[in-house]
Amino acid sequence: MTDSKKEKAIIMLDNGNYYEGLYEGRVIESGGEAVFNTAMNGYQELITDPSYSGQIVVMTYPMIGNYGINDIDFESDRVWVSGLVTKNYTRDFSHHSASKSLSEFVNSFGYPVISGIDTRYMTILLRDEGQLNVYIAPKEAGITYMRGRLNSLPKMEGLNLVSGVSTENAYERRVNSPEFKVTIIDYGVKYNTIRCLNELNADVTVVPHNFSKIDILSTEPDGILLSNGPGDPETMQEEIETLKSMLGEKPILGICLGHQILARSLGFDTYKLKFGHHGINHPVKNLKTEKVEITSQNHGFCVDLLKTGGNSINVENTKLTHISLNDNTVEGIKNENLSVFSVQYHPESSPGTRDSRYLFAEFKDLCLRK
Numbered sequence: 001m002t003d004s005k006k007e008k009a010i011i012m013l014d015n016g017n018y019y020e021g022l023y024e025g026r027v028i029e030s031g032g033e034a035v036f037n038t039a040m041n042g043y044q045e046l047i048t049d050p051s052y053s054g055q056i057v058v059m060t061y062p063m064i065g066n067y068g069i070n071d072i073d074f075e076s077d078r079v080w081v082s083g084l085v086t087k088n089y090t091r092d093f094s095h096h097s098a099s100k101s102l103s104e105f106v107n108s109f110g111y112p113v114i115s116g117i118d119t120r121y122m123t124i125l126l127r128d129e130g131q132l133n134v135y136i137a138p139k140e141a142g143i144t145y146m147r148g149r150l151n152s153l154p155k156m157e158g159l160n161l162v163s164g165v166s167t168e169n170a171y172e173r174r175v176n177s178p179e180f181k182v183t184i185i186d187y188g189v190k191y192n193t194i195r196c197l198n199e200l201n202a203d204v205t206v207v208p209h210n211f212s213k214i215d216i217l218s219t220e221p222d223g224i225l226l227s228n229g230p231g232d233p234e235t236m237q238e239e240i241e242t243l244k245s246m247l248g249e250k251p252i253l254g255i256c257l258g259h260q261i262l263a264r265s266l267g268f269d270t271y272k273l274k275f276g277h278h279g280i281n282h283p284v285k286n287l288k289t290e291k292v293e294i295t296s297q298n299h300g301f302c303v304d305l306l307k308t309g310g311n312s313i314n315v316e317n318t319k320l321t322h323i324s325l326n327d328n329t330v331e332g333i334k335n336e337n338l339s340v341f342s343v344q345y346h347p348e349s350s351p352g353t354r355d356s357r358y359l360f361a362e363f364k365d366l367c368l369r370k
Contacts, residue, residue, distance in 0.1 A: 008139040009114050011085065012146045013132045014153075017125065020139065021116040024065075024089045025103035027138055028112040031149060032056045032082035033156045034134040035300065036123040038279035041067075042351020047084065047106060048075040050165035050188030051256060051298050053230040054156065056083040056134050057278075058119050058126070065113075066090040068098030069105040075190040075350055079109040080165065080230075083136050085122070089115035112136050130274040131156070131300060156300060157272045161231035162187045162239070162257075166209040170219070178203040180367045183221035185209060187239075187257050188229030192350035196360045197225070202367075210238060213245050223251040223367035226258025228346065233260035233270050233301055240265050247314070247338050251366040253359070254342030256299055262342045263333060266314040269307040273329070276300035277344075280352035283325040284332075284345060292325065295345035296352025302344065303330040314338070339366055 007027045012018040013034065036058040037046060043064055046057065064086040084106055091101050103113040114136060126132065135150040165188040173194050179201040184193065186206050197204050205219045209229075216224065224246070233240075243265040246252075254262035260270050277297040284295045308315045314335060322332030322343060334341035341363075347356035 009112070009136055010139050010141070010143075010146060011114060011117065011134055011136050012143070012150055013125075013134050014150050015129055015132055018143070018146070019117055019122070021085070021114040023138075024091060024113040024115050026107040026112070028107065028110060029135070029137045029141075029149070030056065030083040030112050031133065031135040031153045033300075034058060034122070034126060034132050035276055035278050036060055036119070036126055038281060039351055042280060043084075043102065044069055044073040045075045045350045047079050047081045049190060049298060050076055050080050051228050051230050052081045053161045053165050053188070054159065055081060055230075056085060056136065057081050058085040058117075058122050060120055060123050062087045062119070064089055065102040066093055067095040068093030069100050069102055070095070070097040071099055072097065073350075075192060079106050079111055081106070081111060083111050084113045085117050085119060086113065086115050087117060087119045089113060126275050131276060157232055158235060159231050160235035162209045162229050162236060165229060167206055168208060170205060170207045170211070173198055173204040173206070175201055175203060177201060180222040180364060181205070181220060182223050182225055182367065183207060183216060183219045184225045184227055185211065185216065185239075185258070187227045187261070189227035190348055190350060192348040193225070193227060193255065196348050196357065200360055200364050202364065213242055216242075216246070217249070221250060223253065223363060225363070226252065226254040226261055226342070228256035228258060228298075230257070232272075233257060233264055236261060247340065251363065252340040253363040254340075255348070256344060256346060259333070259342035259344050260301055260303055262340060263303040266318050266335060267308050267311045268315065268318070269304040269309065270301050271304050273300055273302050277324070277326070282345065284322050285325055286322055288321060293355040294353045295356055296349050297345045299344060303333065305330055305333070
């Protein structure tokens, strides 16, 4: 199929800017918050990450789709991005493990793939103006129609999306010779988080986001992991209150949204970043070791250690452990008195480097000591 036969698409931002591109595959309308991702590879893991629920991802790397989709590199059982925007899309994929094209896979879940967009220019715009809502529709739909659809989209700030991505029922992932047991509270957990724990000989139980304290502790964990996920942590008051009631009872590790929920349960605030951190090459400094870790990140909110309104003892005993070397934002915290710690980035690294996998080993040690 030549480009002349592809349907033309319009991508409109809520600042009034709009761009013309081409549909790859099916013609599908979609809207959400526009975020840019700087990863050069790993798009299969990215589009199946529940943390991207409600977002349209703009890929800065100019060629996307060349290795297709395989049956291995999933981080959940479906596509979560509301759309994918590329410069050069390659529909003729080539890889020994590939089973289908990227656009075929994304389209099968009702979301569009768009090509022909100057994605690096869009990225500069998002960096300058902040994250904006975006709507994608066929060119023939017209600008007036698209403005109306765009105006009806909710802002990410104040949006609770966890109930749409969390499991409805608890499930287990066991190993042959378990050394400890971990219960994951599922705010949008990725498969590789479970794999990393299983590789350390942990039996894993995954429970819904709204499980009560009694239900969580009835799984008899040696430690609790708070997973990644989408949306604004400030909206998750029920989950925060549940976590508050469990502080000090079990070791806790928080990842991404789990980190933000843990911080709020300790008494800290969170806020919306201007354009977020989305990529697999973000430098983070470990303040204990003085080493720099290259990390995988995907978040639009951040912990504020200066603004508090909770338990003064917990706030006082919670220490900063990691900072971003890009913008000096909070990347990790720890409260030794309560045996809890968390990081804003993704130590399960799918996609990304393995610089931070040691955090799972530290969590295991904490679980075994308790």
